[in-house]
Amino acid sequence: MGQTEKIIIGVTVGVAIGILIASCAFFGIRLYRKRSNARHQANERGHPPLPVHTNGIGRSIDSSVSISNSEIDHDQEHVAKKKTHRSWWGNNDKDPFISASGIPRYPYKDIKIATQNFTTVLGQGSFGPVYKANMPTGEVVAVKVLAEDSRQGEKEFQTEVFLLGRLHHRNLVNLVGYCIDKGQHMLIYQFMSNGSLASLLYGDGPHFLGWEQRLQIALDISHGIEYLHDGAVPPIVHRDLKSANILLDQSMRAKVADFGLSKEEVFDGRKSGLKGTYGYMDPEYMSTNRFTKKSDIYSFGIILFELITAINPQQGLLEYINLATIGDGKADWEEILDKKLVGKCNIEEVRSLANVAYKCINKMPRKRPSIADVTLAISRAKQRHLTKDDTISSVGSDVSQVLQRIEAQQIELSNMTSIRERSEE
Numbered sequence: 001m002g003q004t005e006k007i008i009i010g011v012t013v014g015v016a017i018g019i020l021i022a023s024c025a026f027f028g029i030r031l032y033r034k035r036s037n038a039r040h041q042a043n044e045r046g047h048p049p050l051p052v053h054t055n056g057i058g059r060s061i062d063s064s065v066s067i068s069n070s071e072i073d074h075d076q077e078h079v080a081k082k083k084t085h086r087s088w089w090g091n092n093d094k095d096p097f098i099s100a101s102g103i104p105r106y107p108y109k110d111i112k113i114a115t116q117n118f119t120t121v122l123g124q125g126s127f128g129p130v131y132k133a134n135m136p137t138g139e140v141v142a143v144k145v146l147a148e149d150s151r152q153g154e155k156e157f158q159t160e161v162f163l164l165g166r167l168h169h170r171n172l173v174n175l176v177g178y179c180i181d182k183g184q185h186m187l188i189y190q191f192m193s194n195g196s197l198a199s200l201l202y203g204d205g206p207h208f209l210g211w212e213q214r215l216q217i218a219l220d221i222s223h224g225i226e227y228l229h230d231g232a233v234p235p236i237v238h239r240d241l242k243s244a245n246i247l248l249d250q251s252m253r254a255k256v257a258d259f260g261l262s263k264e265e266v267f268d269g270r271k272s273g274l275k276g277t278y279g280y281m282d283p284e285y286m287s288t289n290r291f292t293k294k295s296d297i298y299s300f301g302i303i304l305f306e307l308i309t310a311i312n313p314q315q316g317l318l319e320y321i322n323l324a325t326i327g328d329g330k331a332d333w334e335e336i337l338d339k340k341l342v343g344k345c346n347i348e349e350v351r352s353l354a355n356v357a358y359k360c361i362n363k364m365p366r367k368r369p370s371i372a373d374v375t376l377a378i379s380r381a382k383q384r385h386l387t388k389d390d391t392i393s394s395v396g397s398d399v400s401q402v403l404q405r406i407e408a409q410q411i412e413l414s415n416m417t418s419i420r421e422r423s424e425e
Helices: 003-046 068-091 097-101 110-114 153-164 198-200 211-231 283-288 293-309 317-324 349-359 370-425
Strands: 052-054 059-061 121-124 129-134 140-145 176-179 186-190 246-248 254-256
Touching: 068 097, 110 129, 110 176, 110 186, 153 176, 153 186, 198 246, 198 293, 211 246, 211 254, 211 283, 211 293, 211 370, 254 283, 283 293, 293 317, 293 349, 349 370
Parallel strands: none
Antiparallel strands: 052 059, 121 129, 129 140, 140 186, 176 186, 246 254
16 A cells, blocks of 8 residues: 555544544533433522513513412413414404404595594594594594603503493493504593593683582493493493593583493402502502502592592692591581682582592592482482472462462452442442
């Protein structure tokens, strides 16, 4: 064998050995990484991260020490649903609402024309701007447009459409349509020409709410809440009852609006993030993160005191209520009565409504009345008011008749006197 052949054989063997070593190293690294990943995943399953929940203000971390496997599965399922949900949100061609809610969908161009290119602004809410629209059918509606930086967002948009698709009551604002088109998301409601209760109580407008109107508004709101709590199946908790979410139609009849935070009442022991409006939020809910029907009752009690006092809950209403209840155990509600009502209402009716409202804001939820009891109490107060009006009217009519009889008798006596004087002459 020549020198050249030996060199070739040596090089070949060296290359083969190098390839073998490189292959072993490659498979060894892959095996190591695979086992390392397996150990890492096992550690993650053994120590799950604490869930982060979004509340009405920002984000808060749940401080629970451990989470059961069922809760982990539920959260993973929620994430999967959320991904699916986001997929349709960004796709204008797919619409899950049509079959689920039965509420009609309108194209963007129709809404643009109806709002005169979005120039008919009615106001601004947490959801976004609100416009007045004249639809091709001649119907006047209000259009709420989801702002890009809206705090409510897509979840509340879905909630409104799905819930109002199955909730129908004369004291709830009806959703008549929606729009998901051109990257825009809008809710279309029946138009409430007299605006919100808050604007009437605290605005500079000329409209004055008399006592009889306030009683009727209280009863209308109560009927709306009663339908949510006792008429809907399953029951619904509103979670954001406030005077700004009570709208009035052309006949000054009140309707509950804004169901973006509403939920079906469930008793699974799970907590929800804090959502709502300062001044109306149940203290028990704020401390436990559990919202129930009794939390709605608390918010309604605050609204009733707004009707009585015209004091904004965010400007010290509770302090005035506490001052009125300091003393010998008998509340002095006249001291906090709206000055515009002084001398224009029956103080016993004011006390009756205030006592109901005070029970609603009891610090202990179990001591608060049910909405059915509240409705009954307000109905009785309203009936007493109507009965007194009828009595006053009846008394006024009787007095008028008596005066007419007296006047007729005086005329008759005067005539008889004249006849006597003539006969004597």
